[in-house]
Amino acid sequence: MSTATEKVCTTCREPWPADTGFFRQLLKNPDGLADQCNACTRERHRPRRLPPRPRASDTLASVWMTAA
Ligand SMILES: [Zn+2]
Numbered sequence: 001m002s003t004a005t006e007k008v009c010t011t012c013r014e015p016w017p018a019d020t021g022f023f024r025q026l027l028k029n030p031d032g033l034a035d036q037c038n039a040c041t042r043e044r045h046r047p048r049r050l051p052p053r054p055r056a057s058d059t060l061a062s063v064w065m066t067a068a
Helices: 038-045 056-067
Strands: 006-008 015-017 023-025 033-037
Touching (some): 033 038
Antiparallel strands (some): 023 033
């Protein structure tokens, strides 16, 4: 029998050992652990980078592709 329980992070979809070394404690969850792994939790709290703006050339290219 496997003693190690794994929990799949909802963000990176990687299985991690289901303990507080990999997931934050979250008592409202049935297993007492957060749905996101510690790495993704840290990532989430970082200041968000602005999404890249579409370049004019890309927009024109898609317009031409659609027209043709
Ligand atoms: Zn993750």
